[in-house]
Amino acid sequence: MSKRQLICIGCPLGCQMEAEQNEDGEIVSIKGNTCPRGDAYARKELTCPTRIVTSTVRVEGGMRHMVSVKTKEDVPKGKIFDCMGEIRKLAVAAPIAVGDVILPDIAGTGVALVATGNVDAR
Amino acid sequence: MRQYDIVIIGAGPAGLAAAVAAFDDGARRILILERDREPGGILNQCIHNGFGLHTFKEELTGPEYADRFIKQVRERGIECRLNTMVMDIGVDSGRDANATREPSARPMKYVTAMSRADGMYQVAARTVILAMGCRERPRGALNIPGYRPAGIYSAGTAQRLVNMQGYLPGRRVVILGSGDIGLIMARRMTLEGAKVLVVAELMPYSGGLKRNIVQCLDDYGISLKLSHTVVDISGKERVESVTLAQVDENRRPIAGTEETYECDTLLLSVGLLPENELSAGLGVELSPVTSGPIVNESLETNVGGVFACGNVLHVHDLVDFVSEEAALAGKNAAAYVKRMEAAEGDAKEAEIEIEIKPLSGVRYTVPSHVRLARMQPEQVVRFRVGDVYKNCFIRAYLNGRQIASKKRPVMAPGEMEQLKLKKEQLLECVEPGTSSYCLEIRVEEK
Numbered sequence A: 001m002s003k004r005q006l007i008c009i010g011c012p013l014g015c016q017m018e019a020e021q022n023e024d025g026e027i028v029s030i031k032g033n034t035c036p037r038g039d040a041y042a043r044k045e046l047t048c049p050t051r052i053v054t055s056t057v058r059v060e061g062g063m064r065h066m067v068s069v070k071t072k073e074d075v076p077k078g079k080i081f082d083c084m085g086e087i088r089k090l091a092v093a094a095p096i097a098v099g100d101v102i103l104p105d106i107a108g109t110g111v112a113l114v115a116t117g118n119v120d121a122r
Numbered sequence B: 001m002r003q004y005d006i007v008i009i010g011a012g013p014a015g016l017a018a019a020v021a022a023f024d025d026g027a028r029r030i031l032i033l034e035r036d037r038e039p040g041g042i043l044n045q046c047i048h049n050g051f052g053l054h055t056f057k058e059e060l061t062g063p064e065y066a067d068r069f070i071k072q073v074r075e076r077g078i079e080c081r082l083n084t085m086v087m088d089i090g091v092d093s094g095r096d097a098n099a100t101r102e103p104s105a106r107p108m109k110y111v112t113a114m115s116r117a118d119g120m121y122q123v124a125a126r127t128v129i130l131a132m133g134c135r136e137r138p139r140g141a142l143n144i145p146g147y148r149p150a151g152i153y154s155a156g157t158a159q160r161l162v163n164m165q166g167y168l169p170g171r172r173v174v175i176l177g178s179g180d181i182g183l184i185m186a187r188r189m190t191l192e193g194a195k196v197l198v199v200a201e202l203m204p205y206s207g208g209l210k211r212n213i214v215q216c217l218d219d220y221g222i223s224l225k226l227s228h229t230v231v232d233i234s235g236k237e238r239v240e241s242v243t244l245a246q247v248d249e250n251r252r253p254i255a256g257t258e259e260t261y262e263c264d265t266l267l268l269s270v271g272l273l274p275e276n277e278l279s280a281g282l283g284v285e286l287s288p289v290t291s292g293p294i295v296n297e298s299l300e301t302n303v304g305g306v307f308a309c310g311n312v313l314h315v316h317d318l319v320d321f322v323s324e325e326a327a328l329a330g331k332n333a334a335a336y337v338k339r340m341e342a343a344e345g346d347a348k349e350a351e352i353e354i355e356i357k358p359l360s361g362v363r364y365t366v367p368s369h370v371r372l373a374r375m376q377p378e379q380v381v382r383f384r385v386g387d388v389y390k391n392c393f394i395r396a397y398l399n400g401r402q403i404a405s406k407k408r409p410v411m412a413p414g415e416m417e418q419l420k421l422k423k424e425q426l427l428e429c430v431e432p433g434t435s436s437y438c439l440e441i442r443v444e445e446k
């Protein structure tokens, strides 16, 4: 049996949780979460940790130079820098609105990159 | 002069939410004044996710969260003037919008604003909602020895440069202060290809949210050195290195613990301060603890008809609570206008006032006093504690009677706490003939 301390990042409450795993790595118990999201987070964090990546993309012909973006779903932690590599190469033309798909599948994750801000055309 | 029922200073999250709530409660002549060229305030540069779980039940980024409120403001056709700097807010006790009442009961406020398009002008307001937000504590207040080379930025300035301008201010970075913006910028600059060497925190605990330590530092192997500070900065033109040292319990550097980091950038994330120059000019009484206005249950300041919400009132770590608080200010401003129109007297008759006293570990509370007659069935009291507490209780006492108790596994100064008071319970404690009470809120171990 091994115990691991985790802090849920599901919301800013940041519940402190303790997960117990048996010799085969199976999760036996999770304690300390305030809501079910914490349980789900702990299971995922121990088996396949994921994160939402947020960044900015260059805009051409817009009222602003940059538009903020995010991966629509979370992506595997190990893919974060691959996503950033692709994001850095991108440039989009204004106008852009919240929710616009910038890239349908980023870094082979199957997850779309979407705009989170609005930039009007100049 | 244009007359408004409610003039809101600032179109950040607080101002927007206050406007929407006031409108939904029947107020119509609402004006929002914003100095930036777009609404949304600081949220526009907070491109990370984690906003809106309470308000919208989904996790949004800062700009998306702002966008939802901007849309709500537009749908309602609320007037919002951008690129407008408010210069002054004054109260004219001699004039009164409601001429049937004695002149000084609910005096008009006069807001002096300036914009490039319209020059300097004044508007009259029955109520004003202060929603100017906060700014970063300046470096000057920090007393760091050494030269003043280029390459030292506040974390918020760096955030603006990276996220709005697309400019990376440095490649090897040391961060002083573990406030949330500093933590967020540690990750952001790492993602943009910079190397963040270390985050140093003067206090023995972090000033930011736990989740930000996990996902901004731990995820990227960035170490957090608690009880450490910057003792030297070298480099004449540009930062070349920063020396950290451990501090003792009196926060004085311990000789022999110095470590030097070669870097080109130092980010400072050493706290935020409510921006209250306008409030002070208006005669609003400020709290020495929060630097924000002292308010009652309606979030109204000592100047009648002037309300405050969001970071100008006290610095929040969660925008969801800013929106909630601002909505309350908006509703109360709308109610004030209604009372004014009905020429209704203030509930002076047997007004029972309860002062909230922060004690043993509780640094301040918002609100700081409650008029029972105006209190909602449930009143949220927000506060911060002064130290890290484990497995403690937050309790409220009125007349020696415990009226609220809440167990908290962990409390830290970096995370705002709240306690709900029930009007019913307060009513049970009041006695005939006594009109002023003191309600104590304290941290207790058992």
Ligand code: SF4
Pocket: A008, A009, A010, A011, A012, A013, A014, A015, A033, A034, A035, A036, A037, A038, A039, A041
């Ligand atoms: S367990 Fe629930 S309440 Fe606790 S941090 Fe996670 S999401 Fe938030």
